[in-house]
Amino acid sequence: MKIIENIGQTFISLFSNLGKFVLFIIFFFKYLLNPKFYFKNNLSYFINIFVTSIPIIALTGIFSGMVLALQSYTGFSRFSAESAIPNIVVLTLTRELGPVLTGLMISARVGSSIAAEIATMRVTEQIDALRTLNTNYYNYLVVPRVISLTLALPIFVTLVDFIGVMGGYIVSVHRLGFNDNLYLLNTVNFLSLNDYLSGIFKAFTFGFIISIVSCYCGLFSGKGAFGVGSATTNAVVISSVLILSTNYFLTELFF
Amino acid sequence: MNIEIKNLKKKFNDHYVLKDISLTIENNKSTIILGQSGCGKSVLIKTIYQLFNFDSGEIIYNKKPNVNIDNFSMLFQYGALFDSLKISENIAFTDFINNKKNFRKRVMSLMNDVGLDKSIFNRYPSELSGGMKKRAALARALYKNPKVIFLDEPTTGLDPINSDKINDLILKVITKRKITAVSITHDIKSAIKTGDNYFFIDDGIVEDKGECRNILKTKNKKFKSFITGARY
Numbered sequence: 001m002k003i004i005e006n007i008g009q010t011f012i013s014l015f016s017n018l019g020k021f022v023l024f025i026i027f028f029f030k031y032l033l034n035p036k037f038y039f040k041n042n043l044s045y046f047i048n049i050f051v052t053s054i055p056i057i058a059l060t061g062i063f064s065g066m067v068l069a070l071q072s073y074t075g076f077s078r079f080s081a082e083s084a085i086p087n088i089v090v091l092t093l094t095r096e097l098g099p100v101l102t103g104l105m106i107s108a109r110v111g112s113s114i115a116a117e118i119a120t121m122r123v124t125e126q127i128d129a130l131r132t133l134n135t136n137y138y139n140y141l142v143v144p145r146v147i148s149l150t151l152a153l154p155i156f157v158t159l160v161d162f163i164g165v166m167g168g169y170i171v172s173v174h175r176l177g178f179n180d181n182l183y184l185l186n187t188v189n190f191l192s193l194n195d196y197l198s199g200i201f202k203a204f205t206f207g208f209i210i211s212i213v214s215c216y217c218g219l220f221s222g223k224g225a226f227g228v229g230s231a232t233t234n235a236v237v238i239s240s241v242l243i244l245s246t247n248y249f250l251t252e253l254f255f
Numbered sequence: 256m257n258i259e260i261k262n263l264k265k266k267f268n269d270h271y272v273l274k275d276i277s278l279t280i281e282n283n284k285s286t287i288i289l290g291q292s293g294c295g296k297s298v299l300i301k302t303i304y305q306l307f308n309f310d311s312g313e314i315i316y317n318k319k320p321n322v323n324i325d326n327f328s329m330l331f332q333y334g335a336l337f338d339s340l341k342i343s344e345n346i347a348f349t350d351f352i353n354n355k356k357n358f359r360k361r362v363m364s365l366m367n368d369v370g371l372d373k374s375i376f377n378r379y380p381s382e383l384s385g386g387m388k389k390r391a392a393l394a395r396a397l398y399k400n401p402k403v404i405f406l407d408e409p410t411t412g413l414d415p416i417n418s419d420k421i422n423d424l425i426l427k428v429i430t431k432r433k434i435t436a437v438s439i440t441h442d443i444k445s446a447i448k449t450g451d452n453y454f455f456i457d458d459g460i461v462e463d464k465g466e467c468r469n470i471l472k473t474k475n476k477k478f479k480s481f482i483t484g485a486r487y
Contacts, residue, residue: 038352121337128306129335133348133399134325140352 024216028146031138038140046148049110053156060105061160064097065089065167073176085178086186089168090161094191094199095254098160099153100247103206106153107239111214114145115235118218119228127219137219146211153207154200161199198254205246210239256317256326256402256435257282258303263312265295265302272298274459276312280403285429285436287450287467289443291481294456296439297332300405303437304329328401332408334392336380342366343376346395365394369424386417390424397428404429406438410445422448443482446470455481 072085118141121127130137165187172178214235221231258280265273272295280286280303288296301307303314304327316322336345344351346365347358363373369390380388389409396404409425410418426449429436440446446453450467455478463475473479 040354041352124333125331125335126337128301129329129331129337131306132304132324132327132329133395135349135352 020220021216024219025212027138028142028212031136031143032147036136036139038144041140042144042147045144046152049148049152050155053106053109053152054159056105056109057102057156057159058163060101061093061098061163062167064101064160065093065164065169066171068092068097068164069168069171069176073172082176082178083186085172085176086168086183087190089172090165090187090191091195093164093168094161094195096199096247096251098157098164099199099202099206100243102153102156102160102203103210103243103247104240106149106156106207107210107214107236107243110149111210111235111239112232114149114211114214115218115221116228116232118215119221119231122219122221123223123228142212142215142219145215146208149211150204150207153210154203157199157203161196194254198250201254202247202250205250206243209242209246213239213242256280256322258317258403258435258437259313259315260303261313261315263299263302263309263314265298265307265309271459273302273309276456276459276461278454278461278464280435280437281452283433283435284451285426285438285449285467287446287453288437288439288456289441289446289453289478289481290456292441295459296456297407299456300329300407300437300439304405325399326402327405328396328399328403329405330389330392330396330407330409332411334380334388336388336392336395338380341377341379342371342383342391345380345391346398348395348398361398362394365397366391368397368428369394370420385412386421389413389421393421393424393428397432400432401434403435403437406436408439408441410440410442418442418445419448425449443470457481 068089069085072088073082076082076084076088118127121141127137127141130140169180169183169187172183173180217231217235217238221227260276260278260280263273263276264271276295276299278286288299290296298307302309305322305324313320336342337348340348340351343359343362346362347355350358362376366373366376371387371390371394375383375387375391380391383391393409406425410421413421422445425436425438428434436449438445438449447467447470453463453465453467453470454461455463455473455475457477463473463478465473471482473482479485
């Protein structure tokens, strides 16, 4: 009987949290459509995300592109199709690896920091203090973070795409002996606007997922240091799982 | 502002934190809420402030069931200052986030009232001591010009000398500005010094009440035990 009770409790808790999360998203849109817009707060948050994430984004891009070029060469050289490497590098990066890897890295870099910051504010009564100061926490905390990250991720993905292609170029030209002009020409000619836009659409979606999940985990965290730790872990794990699963459905959509 | 609370009940999940609270907070007086840790004192003042909903009972503000919480302000247990903002921005928070520029003079005056040096105007909360944080938080609470101020354990975490200084400050501020004060404390000395009336809460109900000057004359066994620290 105890096992059945525990299973029941788990399902009730799961659906109750899901319901809470859906309500949270509905409230987000309500305050987004009727915002009390703290412009300075929004702008400073956007700049903060942007500046602190650039190094990790650059590293993700360059190494992804370099590894992709090397691994593609390993496979394609077996049936003398090395010339397809620039095409594969640019296509894989713009459509797939750029948005997904950027999403995962940003979820670890920014999502965890959003969740930890808001959870700490919850634990130290700063969220209550906001309410006593007539400030709605959706307007002050949630909306700026979600807008900033949803707008920042497409820019990050564009950077990763560009730096990644450059990484592939460096390895292909200097390590594998490709002609530099031909490599760039193949890359530019093969890439279509739709490839790039499908990656950008994914980036918007992932940016929204990371920010909304992280804000939710932070705001509904448990008490004390354990609560802050759990909120941070949950934010990264849930965002990552949602990014990977949503990526499949978006890929189907643009297939 | 008079606040009358009748048969207030509040539960979290299935556990009643406030089982049946009835008390009156008198206008322009300092009311002290006493009780052991976890007895529901903070929940009570947050419920009065409308930060929490309640399950049953009534809260009547000046003979009305609703109140504009613009008239209220709160000093939180550990200050709850916003770490990413400077002290001046914390004190003038609502003006600061609404991009109003002319708060400097008012902040300076409040800092002077609560005994904060002007040199910390541009400092961050992490650079201040516990006592200074409490003073800054008090200045932030007073920035709204509240009619009622709620003080959640204002002397917690401070040494006896700083506790006494904060008590003096609270007394000075509420007397000068004619503010109704509701304080939570474990400290009997603070209660006697800063309070007019007290309510002792135990296990979600009001066990004892009276005037603060008569606290030490209480006949209530549980409250006596709370005062002396002896277990009954």
